[in-house]
Amino acid sequence: MRALFAAPLGADFWKLWTSSAVTNLGDGITMVAGPLLVASITGDPAAVAGAVFAQQLPWLLFALAGGAWADRLDRRKLVVAVNLARAVALCALALAVAGGAASVPLIYAVFFLLGTGETLADTASSAFVPALVAPDRRPTANSLLYATFNVVNQFAAKPLGAWLFVIAAAVPFGVNALTFALSAALVAAIRSVPPPEKRPPSRLRTDIAEGIRWLSRHRGLRTLALTMAVGNIVFCAAFAVFVLYADQRLGLTEIGYGVLLIAFALGGLLGTLAAPPLIRRLGSSTLLRAGLLIEVALHATLALTREPAIAALMIVVFGAHTTVWGVVVTTIRQRDVPSSMFARVTSVYAFLELGGAALGSLLGGATASAYGLVATYWTAAAAMAVVALAAWRPVAAL
Structure with a gap:
C-alpha cells in the first residue's frame, strides 16, 4: 500500500x-x-x-x-x-x-x-x-x-x-x-x-447512439462489456440466494455469513495491491484470460463444496480478481476511448452492468426455487464457461 x-x-x-x-x-x-x-x-x-x-x-x-x-x-x-x-x-x-x-x-x-x-x-x-x-x-x-x-x-x-x-x-x-x-x-x-470539446449541436439520442456505435465497433471493449453484462447476470443470480446457500449448504450462522461477505472485501483489497505489478509483469490479456477462468472456478467451487473454509478462500480469490479486472478494463478504456466519447462509452458499460445485475437478481430466486440452490451455481459456472470460450480470442488483442 x-x-x-x-x-x-x-x-x-x-x-x-x-x-x-x-x-x-x-x-x-x-x-x-x-x-x-x-x-x-x-x-x-x-x-x-x-x-x-x-x-x-x-x-x-x-x-x-x-x-x-x-x-x-x-x-x-x-x-x-x-x-x-x-x-x-x-x-x-x-x-x-x-x-x-x-x-x-x-x-x-x-x-x-x-x-x-x-x-x-x-x-x-x-x-x-x-x-x-x-x-x-x-x-x-x-x-x-x-x-x-x-x-x-x-x-x-x-x-x-x-x-x-x-x-x-x-x-x-x-x-x-x-x-x-x-x-x-x-x-x-x-x-x-x-x-x-466544441462540437456541432446534436440531439441527445444522437449523442447516445454515437457512444453505443463506438463501443460496438471496438471488438475488444465490446467483448469486455458483454462479458461483464453476462457475468453480472450469473453472479447476481447466484448471490441473490447466497444467504440461503451459507445456511443450508455450508451450515453457517449469521456471523459466518458476515465473515464470507468480509472475504469479498478482503480479496478486493488484495487485488488493489496486486494489480499494478501484475499488469506490468503479465500484461492485460493474460490477466483478463485468468479472470475468465476464476469466474468459472468461483461458481463451480461453490456448487461442489460444503466446506466454509474452501468457499471463503475462493471468495477471497474472486474478490481480488474483480478488482484486478476492474483496474485492467478501466485502464484499457482510458487508453482507447477518445476524451470526447469517454463518458458516453462509460455509461454504456454502466447500463449493461447494472442491467445484468438487476436481471440476475430476478433470475436467481426463480432458479433456486425451481431447481435448488446448487443448480443456481452450476448454471452460473456453465454460462461463464461459454463466455470464457467466446471471449478468449478477442481479449488476447487487448
Whole structure:
C-alpha cells in the first residue's frame, strides 16, 4: 500500500482521490443508515428493499443520457454542481428525520435523487484520470481509487453508519451531506481537467447512439462489456440466494455469513495491491484470460463444496480478481476511448452492468426455487464457461 501512495501522480489526482474517499465514506454510511431508517418506520421487507431499488433505478433510466450530458458539459463543474445538489437533498432528509417528519415516500424520493446524481457525477468523473495522470501511471491511479472503495466504503463506512444511526437517526445523513459538500470543494480545486470539446449541436439520442456505435465497433471493449453484462447476470443470480446457500449448504450462522461477505472485501483489497505489478509483469490479456477462468472456478467451487473454509478462500480469490479486472478494463478504456466519447462509452458499460445485475437478481430466486440452490451455481459456472470460450480470442488483442 505504501508503494501505491508513494507514486508521483500529481496534486490534482490527490484532490480527486480525497474527493473519492470522502464520497465513498458518505455513500457507505447512507447505504447502511437508509435501510435502517426505513425499517424504523415500517417492518415491511419490500419497503426496506425499495430504498435500495430507488437508488439503483436511475442507472437503468438515465445512465445513457447521463453519459451524453457528461460529454456535452464541463465535467468538473458538473460534478461540483451535482455533489452540492446531493448535499442539499441529504440535508433536507436529515432535517426531516430530526423533526420526526420522515416518511417512506420522502426517503425514496431522496434516494432516487441521489441515484440520479450518481449517473451524472460518476460518469463525468470517470474521465478525470485520463486527463490528470500519465498513461504509464494509470494502473496505479486506478488501483488507488479501487482501494479507496474497498477500504472506506466496504470496511470503514458500514459499521460507522450503523453506529451513527444509533447515536441519532438524522446524524448519518447529515454526515453524508457534509462529505458531498467537501467533495464538491475538492473537485472545484482541480484545474487540470480540460473543458469539453466544441462540437456541432446534436440531439441527445444522437449523442447516445454515437457512444453505443463506438463501443460496438471496438471488438475488444465490446467483448469486455458483454462479458461483464453476462457475468453480472450469473453472479447476481447466484448471490441473490447466497444467504440461503451459507445456511443450508455450508451450515453457517449469521456471523459466518458476515465473515464470507468480509472475504469479498478482503480479496478486493488484495487485488488493489496486486494489480499494478501484475499488469506490468503479465500484461492485460493474460490477466483478463485468468479472470475468465476464476469466474468459472468461483461458481463451480461453490456448487461442489460444503466446506466454509474452501468457499471463503475462493471468495477471497474472486474478490481480488474483480478488482484486478476492474483496474485492467478501466485502464484499457482510458487508453482507447477518445476524451470526447469517454463518458458516453462509460455509461454504456454502466447500463449493461447494472442491467445484468438487476436481471440476475430476478433470475436467481426463480432458479433456486425451481431447481435448488446448487443448480443456481452450476448454471452460473456453465454460462461463464461459454463466455470464457467466446471471449478468449478477442481479449488476447487487448
